[in-house]
Amino acid sequence: MKEMKYSASRRNWLRMxxxxxAGAVSxxxxxxxxxxxxxxxxxxxxxxxxAKDDFGYNQSQAxxxxxxxxxxxxxxxxxxxxxxxxxxxKTMEAxxxxxxxxxxxATSFGYFSPYVLKVAQEYPSVDFSHCGGLWKPGMPKNxxxxxxxxxxxxxxxxxxxxxxxxxxKLGFVAAKPIPQVLRNINAFLLGARSVNPACTVxxxxxxxxxxxxxxxxxxxxxVDQGVDVLTCHVxxxxxxxxxxxxxxxxCCGYHVNQAVLAPKGYLTGAEWNWETPYTILxxxxxxxxxxxxxxxxxxxxxxVRTSPFGPAVSAKAKQHSLAVKARMMAGDFVIFKGPLxxxxxxxxIPAGVVQAQRDEVxxxxxxxxxxVIGHV
Amino acid sequence: xxxxxxxxxxxxxxLGGIMRVxxxxxxxxxxxxxxxxxxRINLGLEGTLVFGxxxxxxVSWLTGSPWLGVLAAGVSGMLLGLIHGLLCSLPKVNDIxxxxxxxxxxxxxxxxxxxxxxxxxxxxxxxWHLGSWSHDPQVRDALRVNALLPLGLGLAAxxxxxxxxxxxxLVLRLVGxxxxxxxxxxxxxxxxxxxxxxxxxxxxxxGGAFLSLYYPGGWNEGLSSGQGLMAVALVIFARWDPVRCAxxxxxxxxxxxxxxALQSQGLTQGYYLFNxxxxxxxxxxxxxxxxxxxxxxxSPGELSLTNRS
Numbered sequence: 001m002k003e004m005k006y007s008a009s010r011r012n013w014l015r016m017x018x019x020x021x022a023g024a025v026s027x028x029x030x031x032x033x034x035x036x037x038x039x040x041x042x043x044x045x046x047x048x049x050x051a052k053d054d055f056g057y058n059q060s061q062a063x064x065x066x067x068x069x070x071x072x073x074x075x076x077x078x079x080x081x082x083x084x085x086x087x088x089x090k091t092m093e094a095x096x097x098x099x100x101x102x103x104x105x106a107t108s109f110g111y112f113s114p115y116v117l118k119v120a121q122e123y124p125s126v127d128f129s130h131c132g133g134l135w136k137p138g139m140p141k142n143x144x145x146x147x148x149x150x151x152x153x154x155x156x157x158x159x160x161x162x163x164x165x166x167x168x169k170l171g172f173v174a175a176k177p178i179p180q181v182l183r184n185i186n187a188f189l190l191g192a193r194s195v196n197p198a199c200t201v202x203x204x205x206x207x208x209x210x211x212x213x214x215x216x217x218x219x220x221x222x223v224d225q226g227v228d229v230l231t232c233h234v235x236x237x238x239x240x241x242x243x244x245x246x247x248x249x250x251c252c253g254y255h256v257n258q259a260v261l262a263p264k265g266y267l268t269g270a271e272w273n274w275e276t277p278y279t280i281l282x283x284x285x286x287x288x289x290x291x292x293x294x295x296x297x298x299x300x301x302x303x304v305r306t307s308p309f310g311p312a313v314s315a316k317a318k319q320h321s322l323a324v325k326a327r328m329m330a331g332d333f334v335i336f337k338g339p340l341x342x343x344x345x346x347x348x349i350p351a352g353v354v355q356a357q358r359d360e361v362x363x364x365x366x367x368x369x370x371x372v373i374g375h376v
Numbered sequence: 377x378x379x380x381x382x383x384x385x386x387x388x389x390x391l392g393g394i395m396r397v398x399x400x401x402x403x404x405x406x407x408x409x410x411x412x413x414x415x416r417i418n419l420g421l422e423g424t425l426v427f428g429x430x431x432x433x434x435v436s437w438l439t440g441s442p443w444l445g446v447l448a449a450g451v452s453g454m455l456l457g458l459i460h461g462l463l464c465s466l467p468k469v470n471d472i473x474x475x476x477x478x479x480x481x482x483x484x485x486x487x488x489x490x491x492x493x494x495x496x497x498x499x500x501x502x503x504w505h506l507g508s509w510s511h512d513p514q515v516r517d518a519l520r521v522n523a524l525l526p527l528g529l530g531l532a533a534x535x536x537x538x539x540x541x542x543x544x545x546l547v548l549r550l551v552g553x554x555x556x557x558x559x560x561x562x563x564x565x566x567x568x569x570x571x572x573x574x575x576x577x578x579x580x581x582x583g584g585a586f587l588s589l590y591y592p593g594g595w596n597e598g599l600s601s602g603q604g605l606m607a608v609a610l611v612i613f614a615r616w617d618p619v620r621c622a623x624x625x626x627x628x629x630x631x632x633x634x635x636x637a638l639q640s641q642g643l644t645q646g647y648y649l650f651n652x653x654x655x656x657x658x659x660x661x662x663x664x665x666x667x668x669x670x671x672x673x674x675s676p677g678e679l680s681l682t683n684r685s
Contacts, residue, residue: 051487051597053494081487081597171640204639207651212599213397214651216592217633220396221389221640224514239592247517261497375644 041075042102042286044068045095047088048080049108049235050210056236056255057209057272061107061131063256064274068282077101084110092119096126103127103285105278109178116143127291129281131274132180134363135293144291146277147180149298149357151187152328153270153306154231155335156321157252158191160267160309161229162199163317164250165192171222172203173215173232173240177376179365181233184270186369187335188231188252193371195320202227203374209235219243229267241266250312257307268321269307276302298357299328342367343374385514386637392518393633394626395525396591400425400583400600401625402528404607405614406535407453407579409621412611413539414572415552415678416464419475421580422604423482424456428584430486430493433595437498445498446524446585453581454574456482461570471680479604493595501590522590524582531579532622539618548572552676580604606658613661615674624661631657 044065052062062078069076077099082088088111095101096119104126106116112133120128120143133145161170170192174181185203192199202225204218211234219230219240231252232240238261244251245262253259253269277295284292297303306325309318327333336359339351348367349355355362368374404421411418418424428449436445460478464471507519538545548568551558555565587603588595610628614620635650649656 051491051494053491054596055495202640202642203644204636205647206636207648210596210598211601212592212594212596213587213601213603213632214636217393217397218636218640220392220517221633221636224385224389224392224517224637225640227640236596236598238594238596242593247513373642373644374639375647 041073042282043075043077043095043100044282045092045099045101045104046076046078047082047091047095047104047106047108047111048078049084049110050081052078052080054210054236055238055258055261056234058107058235060255060272061105061274064272064278065105067275068278071279071282073286074282082108084108084115086115089115089119092116092128093122096123101126103129103282105129105131105281107131109133109180112145127281127285129277129291134360139293141293142291144281144293144295146281146292146295148272148274148277148303149296150270150272150304151183151335152298152333152357153304154184154252154254155187155191155194156306156325157231157268157270158188158193158199158201159195159321159324160313160317161188161231161250161252162192162195163314163320164267164312165196165199165229167226167228168196168198168200169225169227170199170201171219171225171227171230172201172372172374173218173222173230173234174203174205175209175234176207177205179363182365182368182376183362184233184254185372185374186365186367189369189371190335194324195317199371201372201374203368203372205374206234212236212239215239216243220247223247223249253307259307259310262310264310265312266307266310267313268309271305271307273302273305296358299325300331336362341370343370343372345370382641385641388514388518389633389637389640390630392514393631393637394629395518395521396629397632398625398629399522399525399528399586399590400603401607401610401628402525402532402622403583403586404580404604405610405621405625406528406532406618407576407583408608408611409535409576409614409616409618410548410579411457411573411576412679413552413616413676414548414569415555415676416461416471416569416573417475417608417679418457418460418478418573418576419472419605419608420456420460420478420482421475421576421608422600422602423479423484423486424453424577424580425482425584425587425604425607426486426600427456427482428453428581429588429599430490430584430595432581432585433498433588434490434493436500436589437493437496440499442499442501442589445589446501446582449581449585450578451581453577453579453584455577456581457574457577458570460577461573464573465566465570487597490595490597494597498589498595500593501586503590522586524586524590528625529622532618535618549676552678555678580607583607606654609658609662613658613664616676617674627657628654 046065048058050058112130120140128143130145135145189201206214229250230244241258241261250265259266336355338349338353340349342348431452432445432449435448436442503520503522507516610624614624631653634653
C-alpha cells in the first residue's frame with residue numbers, strides 16, 4: 001500500500017516537472033499537438049472493444065490504425081479487448097500519461113458517455129475521437145464523434161438479398177437495439193422492398209456484441225424458419241456468415257469483406273473504410289486546427305464501401321444496384337422518407353417529409369419499420 | 377406476424393439446441409464431477425475450456441486433422457488440471473482460490489497464444505446426418521449430430537457405473553468423502569486427487585474443442601462466454617451424479633436455443649428474458665436443490681464448498 005502511494009506520487013511529481021518544462025513553450029503550440037511535441041511525433045491511441053483481427057468491426061478499425069502508421073510523424077499505440085466500463089477511462093488516461101498520446105480513437109459505442117466525455121474534460125489538450133457517438137454542442141470541445149453512413153451499403157445489401165431470395169424472407173442477427181443497429185435493419189428492409197415489396201426481415205437480438213454460440217443459434221433458427229438470406233450487425237459476423245454458408249443459403253457481409261468465409265453464398269457486403277476519417281482527423285490535429293467535433297460521411301465521401309459482388313448475384317441485380325449506388329455517390333438518394341410506418345402501424349415519418357443522410361434525427365432512431373418482424 | 381408460435385417447430389429448435397449447444401456443458405460437467413467426487417473443486421474449468429478450444433483449433437489447423445485437435449485439447453486440459461492439482465496439494469492452499477487463478481490464467485494464456493489463430497480456417501469435426509430421411513431442412517439440421525455428444529452421454533453412464541461398482545470409483549469416492557479413512561486404508565489421497573483433477577481437465581479440454589471445432593466453430597476470444605462456469609454450477613445441482621449431469625447439460629442446451637427460436641418465430645417481446653433462460657434455470661435449480669441448515673445430499677464430505685464441519 002505504502003509503496004503504491006510512493007510510486008503514484010513520484011509519477012505525479014514527474015508529470016509536474018514535465019508540465020513545468022513544457023509550460024514555457026506551450027503557449028506557442030496549438031492544442032492537440034502540445035502533448036506529442038515531447039516525442040516530436042503525434043502519438044495516436046486506438047482502443048478496441050474486441051480482438052483486432054475478428055473479421056468484423058474491430059478489424060475495420062485496426063486496419064485504419066495500421067494505415068495511420070504509414071503517415072509520417074505519427075506513432076500508433078493500440079489496446080484491444082477494453083470493456084465499455086471504467087476500464088476504458090483508465091486506458092485513455094494511461095495512453096495520455098504514459099505514451100504521451102495527443103489523439104485518442106475510442107472506437108466502441110459504449111465508450112462515449114460518460115468515459116470519453118469525462119477524460120476529455122480532464123485533458124483539454126488531447127483530442128478524443130469517438131466512433132459512433134452523437135457529439136452535441138456543450139460537450140467538451142476537444143471531444144468529437146465520427147461515423148459513416150453505412151446504411152447506404154446496407155440498403156444495397158437489401159437489394160441484392162431481395163434479388164437472390166426465393167422465400168422473400170430475410171434474416172438479420174443483431175446485437176442490441178441501439179439507433180445505429182435499428183437504422184441498418186430498417187435500411188436493409190427498405191432496400192429489399194425497393195426490389196420486391198413482399199420481402200420481410202426477421203430480426204433476432206442476441207443481447208450483446210460478441211456471443212458466438214448465441215449468434216450461431218440465432219442464425220440456425222432463422223434458417224429453420226425459411227429465411228434464405230442472412231445478414232447481421234454484431235461485432236464479428238464470422239459465425240453468422242459461416243453458418244449461412246453451411247446451411248446453403250445466401251448472406252450479406254458487414255464491417256469488412258467476409259467473402260472468403262462464404263465463397264458460394266456471399267452476395268455483397270457493407271464495409272467500413274475508416275482510413276478516410278482517421279486520416280482527416282489526424283491531419284487536422286497535426287495542422288494544429290481545432291478538433292472536428294462532428295464528422296460524417298457515406299459512400300460519396302469514402303467512409304464506407306461495398307464488397308465486390310459474389311457469384312450468386314444476377315446481372316440484373318448488379319445493374320440495379322450499381323444504378324442506385326451511382327445516385328448515392330452523386331448524393332441525391334434518400335433512404336428514409338415519408339410516408340413511413342413502423343411495424344406497429346404508427347407513422348414515424350409523415351408523408352412529404354424527407355430525412356436525408358445527414359439528418360441527425362436518424363441518429364436517434366428507435367423504431368423498426370413496417371415489414372420488419374421484431375421488437376425493439 | 378402474430379400467427380402464434382408453431383409448437384412442432386419450437387420443439388425441433390429445442391432438439392437442435394440440444395444437439396448443438398449442450399456438448400461443452402456435458403464434458404465440462406463430467407470432468408468437474410470426477411474432480412469434485414475426489415474432494416476437490418476446480419473452478420478453473422472455464423479457463424481449461426477456453427484453453428482447450430484454442431489449442432484444439434491450433435492443432436487442427438496445423439495438422440489438418442480435427443480429431444488430433446480434440447486430442448490436443450484434452451492433453452492441454454490435462455496440463456492445466458495438473459497445475460491445479462499440484463498447487464492444491466501444497467499445505468494451506470485453498471482449491472477455490474487456485475481455481476479462480478487458473479481460470480484467469482487459462483483464458484489469459486489462450487488469448488495470448490491464440491492471437492494468430494483468429495483468422496485461419498482449421499479443419500472442422502464431421503457430423504452424422506441422422507435426418508437425411510426427411511425433406512424438411514429444419515429436421516435435417518436438428519438431427520445433425522457430432523460424435524462427441526453420444527460419446528459424452530455414454531461416458532456419463534460409464535462413469536456412474538464406475539463410481540458405484542468399480543474399485544477405482546469407490547476409492548475415489550472414499551478419498552472425497554473421508555480422507556482420513558482413505559489414508560488409514562493405505563491409499564495415497566493426494567495422488568488420487570491430482571489424478572482426478574487431471575482427468576477432469578482432460579474432459580473440459582475436449583468440451584473446448586467442441587466449441588472451436590464444431591459449434592459454433594472457429595477460434596475467437598469471446599467463444600465460451602462463461603459456459604465453463606455454468607457447467608461447474610451444473611454439477612452441484614446434479615448432486616455429483618454423472619447421469620444427472622448429462623441430463624442437466626441437455627436441458628441447458630435446450631434452454632439456450634429457446635431465446636433465438638422464439639424470436640425467429642415472431643415472439644419478439646421480452647427476448648432479454650428468454651435469452652437469460654439458462655441462467656434463470658441455474659438459479660431456480662440451485663434454489664430447489666438446497667435447503668437451509670442441511671448439507672446437499674450426495675455431496676463429497678471433503679469438498680471445501682459444502683464442508684459439513
